[in-house]
Amino acid sequence: xxxxxxxxxxxxxxxxxxxxxxxxxxxxxxxxxxxxxxxxxxxxxxxxxxxxxxxxxxxxxxxxxxxxxxxxxxxxxxxxxxxxxxxxxxxxxxxxxxxxxxxxxxxxxxxxxxxxxxxxxxxxxxxxxxxxxxxxxxxxxxxxxxxxxxxxxxxxxxxxxxxxxxxxxxxxxxxxxxxxxxxxxxxxxxxxxxxxxxxxxxxxxxxxxxxxxxxxxxxxxxxxxxxxxxxxxxxxxxxxxxxxxxxxxxxxxxxxxxxxxxxxxxxxxxxxxxxxxxxxxxxxxxxxxxxxxxxxxxxxxxxxxxxxxxxxxxxxxxxxxxxxxxxxxxxxxxxx
Amino acid sequence: xxxxxxxxxxxxxxxxxxxxxxxxxxxxxxxxxxxxxxxxxxxxxxxxxxxxxxxxxxxxxxxxxxxxxxxxxxxxxxxxxxxxxxxxxxxxxxxxxxxxxxxxxxxxxxxxxxxxxxxxxxxxxxxxxxxxxxxxxxxxxxxxxxxxxxxxxxxxxxxxxxxxxxxxxxxxxxxxxxxxxxxxxxxxxxxxxxxxxxxxxxxxxxxxxxxxxxxxxxxxxxxxxxxxxxxxxxxxxxxxxxxxxxxxxxxxxxxxxxxxxxxxxxxxxxxxxxxxxxxxxxxxxxxxxxxxxxxxxxxxxxxxxxxxxxxxxxxxxxxxxxxxxxxxxxxxxxxxxxxxxxxxxxxxxxxxxxxxxxxxxxxxxxxxxxxxxxxxxxxxxxxxxxxxxxxxxxxxxxxxxxxxxxxxxxxxxxxxxxxxxxxxxxxxxxxxxxxxxxxxxxxxxxxxxxxxxxxxxxxxxxxxxxxxxxxxxxxxxxxxxxxxxxxxxxxxxxxxxxxxxxxxxxxxxxxxxxxxxxxxxxxxxxxxxxxxxxxxxxxxxxxxxxxxxxxxxxxxx
Numbered sequence: 001x002x003x004x005x006x007x008x009x010x011x012x013x014x015x016x017x018x019x020x021x022x023x024x025x026x027x028x029x030x031x032x033x034x035x036x037x038x039x040x041x042x043x044x045x046x047x048x049x050x051x052x053x054x055x056x057x058x059x060x061x062x063x064x065x066x067x068x069x070x071x072x073x074x075x076x077x078x079x080x081x082x083x084x085x086x087x088x089x090x091x092x093x094x095x096x097x098x099x100x101x102x103x104x105x106x107x108x109x110x111x112x113x114x115x116x117x118x119x120x121x122x123x124x125x126x127x128x129x130x131x132x133x134x135x136x137x138x139x140x141x142x143x144x145x146x147x148x149x150x151x152x153x154x155x156x157x158x159x160x161x162x163x164x165x166x167x168x169x170x171x172x173x174x175x176x177x178x179x180x181x182x183x184x185x186x187x188x189x190x191x192x193x194x195x196x197x198x199x200x201x202x203x204x205x206x207x208x209x210x211x212x213x214x215x216x217x218x219x220x221x222x223x224x225x226x227x228x229x230x231x232x233x234x235x236x237x238x239x240x241x242x243x244x245x246x247x248x249x250x251x252x253x254x255x256x257x258x259x260x261x262x263x264x265x266x267x268x269x270x271x272x273x274x275x276x277x278x279x280x281x282x283x284x285x286x287x288x289x290x291x292x293x294x295x296x297x298x299x300x301x302x303x304x305x306x307x308x309x310x311x312x313x314x315x316x317x318x319x320x321x322x323x324x325x326x327x328x329x330x331x332x333x334x335x336x
Numbered sequence: 337x338x339x340x341x342x343x344x345x346x347x348x349x350x351x352x353x354x355x356x357x358x359x360x361x362x363x364x365x366x367x368x369x370x371x372x373x374x375x376x377x378x379x380x381x382x383x384x385x386x387x388x389x390x391x392x393x394x395x396x397x398x399x400x401x402x403x404x405x406x407x408x409x410x411x412x413x414x415x416x417x418x419x420x421x422x423x424x425x426x427x428x429x430x431x432x433x434x435x436x437x438x439x440x441x442x443x444x445x446x447x448x449x450x451x452x453x454x455x456x457x458x459x460x461x462x463x464x465x466x467x468x469x470x471x472x473x474x475x476x477x478x479x480x481x482x483x484x485x486x487x488x489x490x491x492x493x494x495x496x497x498x499x500x501x502x503x504x505x506x507x508x509x510x511x512x513x514x515x516x517x518x519x520x521x522x523x524x525x526x527x528x529x530x531x532x533x534x535x536x537x538x539x540x541x542x543x544x545x546x547x548x549x550x551x552x553x554x555x556x557x558x559x560x561x562x563x564x565x566x567x568x569x570x571x572x573x574x575x576x577x578x579x580x581x582x583x584x585x586x587x588x589x590x591x592x593x594x595x596x597x598x599x600x601x602x603x604x605x606x607x608x609x610x611x612x613x614x615x616x617x618x619x620x621x622x623x624x625x626x627x628x629x630x631x632x633x634x635x636x637x638x639x640x641x642x643x644x645x646x647x648x649x650x651x652x653x654x655x656x657x658x659x660x661x662x663x664x665x666x667x668x669x670x671x672x673x674x675x676x677x678x679x680x681x682x683x684x685x686x687x688x689x690x691x692x693x694x695x696x697x698x699x700x701x702x703x704x705x706x707x708x709x710x711x712x713x714x715x716x717x718x719x720x721x722x723x724x725x726x727x728x729x730x731x732x733x734x735x736x737x738x739x740x741x742x743x744x745x746x747x748x749x750x751x752x753x754x755x756x757x758x759x760x761x762x763x764x765x766x767x768x769x770x771x772x773x774x775x776x777x778x779x780x781x782x783x784x785x786x787x788x789x790x791x792x793x794x795x796x797x798x799x800x801x802x803x804x805x806x807x808x809x810x811x812x813x814x815x816x817x818x819x820x821x822x823x824x825x826x827x828x829x830x831x832x833x834x835x836x837x838x839x840x841x842x843x844x845x846x847x848x849x850x851x852x853x854x855x856x857x858x859x860x861x862x863x864x865x866x867x868x869x870x871x872x873x874x875x876x877x878x879x880x881x882x883x884x885x886x887x888x889x890x891x892x893x
Contacts (some may be wrong), residue, residue, distance in 0.1 A: 033770030034550065038477065041789060042397070043778060045809040047483065054476025055550055064550075071549060078549010084574065085389040086439060086554035095575055101414045131651070159613050166610045172381050172578045172598045172617075182574055211500070284602050286577050324633075 001327065005320065010317045016309055020072070022069035023308050024065050027301055033057070034081050055081070068305070069187045076312040083295050089302035092291070093310055097171060098288035100180030100280070104272045106207035111214035113263060119222025119261075120254065123151035126227060134219065139217035149275060150282040157205060167284035169197065169202050173228040202293030206283040210275050224256040232256075259330055270315045343496035343654035346625065377469050377891040379596040380873070383608040387578060387601045391569055392542060392558040393527045394467055397479035399882055402527040403621070404579055404599060407886055409497055409530030409563035412441055412460065412509075412824040414551075416840035417877045417885065418793040420644060421695045422525050425508075426455060426564065433677075434832035436516025437499075441509045447588045449533035451562050457503025462534035463499040466543060468493075470867030474545035474785045481528035485519055508574065516832045518698075518795045518839055527883075535564035550694060564889040566592040577601040593875065612636065612870065618891050619869030619876070625683030625742050633866050637728050637871065643694050644880035646799065647788040650857045654816045656783035658723045668784075669707040670729075671758040674860060676709075677750040682863045683742065689849040689859035696880050698836075699796030699843025704851055707858075714758040728755065729763040729783040729824050731776070736769030739865040740786055740788035748786060751860075777811055787811070793881070796843040797831045805831070813855040818856045 034045060052058045058068070066148050077089040084092055098199060114195065122131040152191050158166040170176055176195035178186050185204070187196025229235060239249045276289035284290070288307055295303040350828045386400040393405040414425030427441040427481045447455035469490040470479045478689035482489070488496040497520075499512040513520055523529070528767050531661040532542070540557025547553070560569065567581040577597040581591065600617055601609045608620040609627060613634065623631055628638045651670075689706040718724050732748035741747055745766075765782060767773040777785055791798050797805070807815050807824040814820030827845055849854065867884065869876055875888040 032768065032770040032775060036774040038771045041787060043774060045778060051477040054473055076549065078554050079551030081551040084387065086552055086558060154610055159610055162614065166614045166616060167602060167607045170576050170601045173379055178575055281604060284604060284607050286575060
């Protein structure tokens with residue numbers, strides 16, 4: 001197990017090095033750039049040249065990369081130029097990342113918490129009204145664009161009914177204390193329970209919007225997988241042995257059916273980062289997705305480099321965790 | 337794995353315990369915040385379109401930063417609410433010498449910075465010297481407005497407009513400049529040149545801008561500045577995207593009417609609108625012109641700012657030699673049905689331009705008439721010039737909305753249709769605003785393109801000076817024309833005239849020449865941006881310079 005983890009870690013370093021080079025070159029090959037983003041229509045050739053020189057963007061690209069790599073090894077990713085000028089890009093990432101994690105955790109809990117039981121139930125009642133209805137619902141979940149769903153949710157629950165806030169992570173005038181950057185946790189830890197509740201209310205709509213696609217996928221995989229397992233010989237054997245249906249369902253059906261589901265959850269969790277770009281934009285949630293979109297528009301190289309590399313690392317780590325979970329569930333993997 | 341299963345919950349519990357131990361609420365428990373009486377709220381919540389970059393306005397160049405710092409900082413020269421005109425602020429009056437190079441400012445004697453330091457002549461000179469004396473990094477980028485207005489920094493003092501500042505007594509500051517110019521003292525109203533506490537600047541090492549990777553690093557002072565204004569910075573909650581300002585109870589002038597302002601940063605326009613509809617903000621900036629009507633019908637006030645901008649169609653005679661002929665440029669102008677474009681594509685209050693500046697700027701020539709829509713004349717001019725059926729590479733930017741062009745593509749389609757109607761073959765080109773468009777304009781890669789300008793302060797030099805005075809490098813490539821050198825010289829001469837009336841007359845004449853004799857580009861339109869507030873908000877005055885002050889604002893419950 002340990003060797004497996006170490007091997008994956010080494011792979012991760014390779015991924016990061018190659019990716020950093022690709023990201024670096026790709027960003028600089030895009031038309032436009034930091035300089036026009038900062039100067040806008042006020043750019044004169046003189047100001048442009050002065051700013052390029054001041055930012056070191058007039059150097060040959062291999063020199064720039066060498067400088068970047070040297071600094072990055074010391075944990076220095078440079079300062080943001082436009083998203084939050086002067087702020088260290090890594091600090092900015094760390095400050096925004098909790099928002100995305102908070103949102104993703106709630107979304108994946110919703111998706112798993114609803115997807116697995118509903119998928120299991122649909123399979124048990126194969127071809128029933130409930131089964132067919134759920135399939136249609138999950139199809140809609142995949143097909144409806146996130147931004148449209150977000151708009152509908154906002155329109156009814158925030159603007160018409162006033163039940164939930166329109167956007168943001170916490171009401172503006174609350175003056176809540178933030179220590180960890182996870183607003184719900186912060187509220188609980190500092191005993192500002194109203195602030196925690198406010199943060200939860202802000203989480204509901206965006207996490208629902210973000211959860212739809214993973215929910216639909218997890219639901220369908222669970223359903224298909226349970227259907228398959230129900231047909232297996234060992235289930236029939238268990239039934240003929242006279243085991244209680246509880247044991248059969250729990251130990252034989254669900255346990256085995258969950259294997260592909262776990263892989264799916266892992267992939268979907270990674271995919272949440274992509275979904276978060278849209279959801280965070282629409283709900284002004286201020287996480288990594290929102291930050292990456294903004295940094296891209298404004299060609300904030302430092303911030304983009306950190307965010308993309310860290311997102312890649314997160315993806316690799318999530319996959320590693322999934323593999324470990326897989327090993328826990330499936331003894332066959334452990335022995336390999 | 338067995339171990340892990342048992343250990344995990346214990347580890348989580350231990351982690352939670354440690355976190356609880358170090359987390360402490362630092363919230364004020366209320367009580368001491370001045371409660372405004374009765375039916376008025378003690379907080380204004382306003383939806384801003386972007387985050388402030390930093391809070392030392394000297395290193396900022398964007399409106400979102402100035403919106404915040406304007407409530408906290410003041411300059412020698414202020415701006416009269418609702419206009420572009422200057423008025424006394426920290427200076428009570430000013431007087432130029434006969435040659436326009438020495439300016440004597442009489443200062444208020446009742447002003448203190450928040451840290452208790454007095455505002456006086458010495459403080460003014462400390463500020464001027466601080467702005468002048470920038471290191472190489474700051475001079476290259478962040479100190480943008482000083483570079484624009486003053487030309488150079490202390491390291492290159494010979495080329496700087498600013499020369500020196502002396503304080504003969506506490507209520508006087510004398511600023512010397514190298515030549516007479518229309519920018520002075522108007523440009524001192526720029527938020528970047530606000531007066532800040534010398535003590536705080538010194539202690540916070542405020543000038544210590546460094547290069548940090550591909551960005552700039554700013555000293556801690558930029559997060560915690562000290563000014564004189566009616567509001568002070570309370571907190572910038574970056575994670576929750578809110579900036580909170582609190583009233584300065586020792587303010588020298590009329591105290592702010594509302595105790596707190598919260599700027600909530602909401603980049604997406606439709607989300608800002610939804611927040612207003614839900615009642616969680618009291619107003620927001622830059623409503624989409626298409627929404628103005630609906631917002632009014634829903635009972636909000638749309639405050640329209642007098643237009644202080646210009647949209648133009650740039651022309652590059654170097655790229656397309658046909659454009660060297662004045663007749664061709666005029667023909668393009670006559671071909672455009674700008675009345676209709678303004679009516680159908682721009683917000684209400686937008687006007688057809690008669691020159692390269694709006695009527696709010698001194699030096700504006702009232703007598704100029706717009707080039708009429710006359711496709712027949714356009715065709716005959718093209719024929720005379722032998723340019724019938726000419727090809728024009730005409731570009732517009734995507735992924736952007738500017739105050740002077742809310743929807744570039746629609747404006748473009750209207751203008752392009754007009755050009756094609758007189759037989760011009762238009763090569764349609766579009767690039768993302770910050771994805772090649774601005775670069776290509778600067779490199780002279782288009783024959784014709786849409787661009788514009790929003791003025792910073794009331795000076796003709798800020799408009800036509802910016803466009804045409806720099807002969808070596810301007811977007812219109814006037815160096816390739818027969819008139820370019822003369823125009824540049826005349827603009828510099830007009831800028832240097834000391835007498836205001838004489839100067840205004842000179843600029844009016846230049847405006848006429850530019851439009852009738854030179855026509856380096858086609859001035860298209862002026863378009864007013866707006867803010868929107870709910871009916872509960874009273875006392876907000878829209879400013880052409882987007883320099884709205886919130887200290888006069890009240891919000892009823």
